[in-house]
Amino acid sequence: MADGTPRTTTDIASAAGVSAGVVKGLADAGALRPVLLEPARPFAQPDPLHHPPTLEGAQEDAAAALRQSVREKKFSVTLLEGVTGSGKTEIYLEAIAACLEQGQQALVLLPEIALSAQWMERFTRRFGVRPAVWHSEIGQKARRQTWLGAADGSVTVVVGARSALFLPFCNPGLIIVDEEHESLFKQEEGVIYNARDMAVVRGRLAGFPVVVVSATPSLETLTNAQAGRYQRLVLPTRHGGASLPQTHLLDMRDAPPERGMFLSPKLVEDIAATLGREEQAMLFLNRRGYAPLTLCRTCGHRMECPHCTAWLVEHRNRQVLSCHYCDHTEPMPPVCPSCKTEHSLTAIGPGIERITEEARQLFPDARILVMSSDTLGGPAATAEAVAKIARREVDLIIGTQIVAKGWHFPHLTLVGIVDADLGLGGADLRAGERTIQLLHQVAGRAGRASAPGRVVLQSYTPEHPVMQALLSGDFDQFMEQEAEQRRPGFWPPYGRLAA
Numbered sequence: 001m002a003d004g005t006p007r008t009t010t011d012i013a014s015a016a017g018v019s020a021g022v023v024k025g026l027a028d029a030g031a032l033r034p035v036l037l038e039p040a041r042p043f044a045q046p047d048p049l050h051h052p053p054t055l056e057g058a059q060e061d062a063a064a065a066l067r068q069s070v071r072e073k074k075f076s077v078t079l080l081e082g083v084t085g086s087g088k089t090e091i092y093l094e095a096i097a098a099c100l101e102q103g104q105q106a107l108v109l110l111p112e113i114a115l116s117a118q119w120m121e122r123f124t125r126r127f128g129v130r131p132a133v134w135h136s137e138i139g140q141k142a143r144r145q146t147w148l149g150a151a152d153g154s155v156t157v158v159v160g161a162r163s164a165l166f167l168p169f170c171n172p173g174l175i176i177v178d179e180e181h182e183s184l185f186k187q188e189e190g191v192i193y194n195a196r197d198m199a200v201v202r203g204r205l206a207g208f209p210v211v212v213v214s215a216t217p218s219l220e221t222l223t224n225a226q227a228g229r230y231q232r233l234v235l236p237t238r239h240g241g242a243s244l245p246q247t248h249l250l251d252m253r254d255a256p257p258e259r260g261m262f263l264s265p266k267l268v269e270d271i272a273a274t275l276g277r278e279e280q281a282m283l284f285l286n287r288r289g290y291a292p293l294t295l296c297r298t299c300g301h302r303m304e305c306p307h308c309t310a311w312l313v314e315h316r317n318r319q320v321l322s323c324h325y326c327d328h329t330e331p332m333p334p335v336c337p338s339c340k341t342e343h344s345l346t347a348i349g350p351g352i353e354r355i356t357e358e359a360r361q362l363f364p365d366a367r368i369l370v371m372s373s374d375t376l377g378g379p380a381a382t383a384e385a386v387a388k389i390a391r392r393e394v395d396l397i398i399g400t401q402i403v404a405k406g407w408h409f410p411h412l413t414l415v416g417i418v419d420a421d422l423g424l425g426g427a428d429l430r431a432g433e434r435t436i437q438l439l440h441q442v443a444g445r446a447g448r449a450s451a452p453g454r455v456v457l458q459s460y461t462p463e464h465p466v467m468q469a470l471l472s473g474d475f476d477q478f479m480e481q482e483a484e485q486r487r488p489g490f491w492p493p494y495g496r497l498a499a
Contacts, residue, residue, distance in 0.1 A: 046157055050128035058234075070174055077203070077224070079211075079231065084215045108131075109164060109195055131159050134161065147168070150169050196221075245446040262354070262419075277413075282414065284400075289322065289374070290315060290347055290353040292311060296336040301337065307326050310326075315374070397409075413446055432465065
């Protein structure tokens with residue numbers, strides 16, 4: 001200790017070969033003087049000049065507009081809208097660079113922390129270091145360091161889920177809300193809020209710009225842009241000369257699947273041809289489990305959740321029936337609970353497990369990867385799955401809505417949507433809007449590099465406005481029609497609904 005350098009109790013005890021109690025006893029006796037150590041600085045500082053991208057045309061114009069709004073240091077909201085693969089992430093990273101140059105802090109909100117894997121790679125490539133991360137799966141130590149770093153200014157960029165909005169930033173200069181249309185930004189229990197809207201509130205209170213980003217903006221955001229409350233920047237083409245995928249509607253009444261199957265022979269042919277060219281294909285079905293409904297062939301009894309009366313979803317891999325609303329789970333019964341008939345319970349309709357089973361029969365040599373919340377345990381497992389796809393260790397990806405979120409798979413050229421009509425029924429005011437957003441995002445995974453992409457929609461109602469809008473690619477016209485339907489009754493966003 002003679003050199004006067006402060007050390008921790010653990011370090012002193014280790015060097016002296018004694019217990020921590022001896023060190024504390026020396027301090028109590030006055031032989032050692034306690035001092036406050038400077039907190040560790042676990043976060044390296046991003047360098048805004050590390051690796052600037054080469055932007056051109058509409059991209060450079062959009063980046064310049066965002067940089068200018070950050071430099072003005074006053075409240076504004078900008079909608080950055082661009083087709084899938086147009087380089088929106090690279091453009092808003094330039095706004096973050098401008099924020100860092102001014103010595104201010106930036107926050108990026110992502111709807112799904114699973115998304116952060118590829119996003120982190122892009123950020124690290126641009127700024128040379130990783131940002132701080134905030135979500136429910138980080139440990140207590142990282143949580144404490146990030147919270148304190150935001151408060152003292154040593155953390156300059158945070159990427160996180162919706163709760164990151166409440167970090168105590170000491171000098172905030174920018175909030176980015178990526179995939180702003182996502183319903184995952186809404187907190188549904190406890191304190192109920194929509195993080196996208198509260199980001200705008202926080203920007204207004206503290207006087208700094210907010211950027212909301214999407215290929216398929218919500219009607220609320222589009223209405224604000226049309227009213228002049230938000231600025232709007234539009235990127236109409238994909239980055240680097242890649243073309244948008246061709247969309248084909250497959251009328252399932254004309255090309256039905258074989259009995260007991262759910263993939264049309266035409267889609268099966270397309271997948272086989274894609275795999276034959278050594279390209280990757282994807283099947284999308286936004287339904288977890290094996291089957292959404294289990295009923296008795298003898299008496300017609302439907303397996304329902306005892307708490308919320310929703311249909312129980314069969315998960316055949318785990319041999320259980322699950323409720324996806326309240327998380328109630330029960331073993332698969334050997335007999336019908338109503339009529340006691342043995343082996344009479346049958347699965348109705350497809351879930352992702354059933355589609356995977358069918359795909360393994362049809363393509364026995366294909367390397368298949370399933371991406372859903374049931375198969376991916378967290379961000380690390382998701383990052384590994386994405387890396388396997390990038391390394392071309394996967395031929396066929398089968399996924400739920402987790403595959404729709406902003407991934408860049410350069411070798412993926414075919415996307416097949418198993419049940420495009422799913423989500424259009426029911427009483428949800430936003431059913432059409434949410435369906436077109438989800439399917440448009442899924443379709444956007446195809447053809448993001450030099451090879452052209454193809455999207456095949458299996459539908460029993462190809463004449464539906466959502467299907468026709470996906471076929472024409474005219475998202476704006478569909479949203480205008482949606483607005484016209486809602487305006488007369490003062491439905492959101494032209495009025496409010498209370499639950």
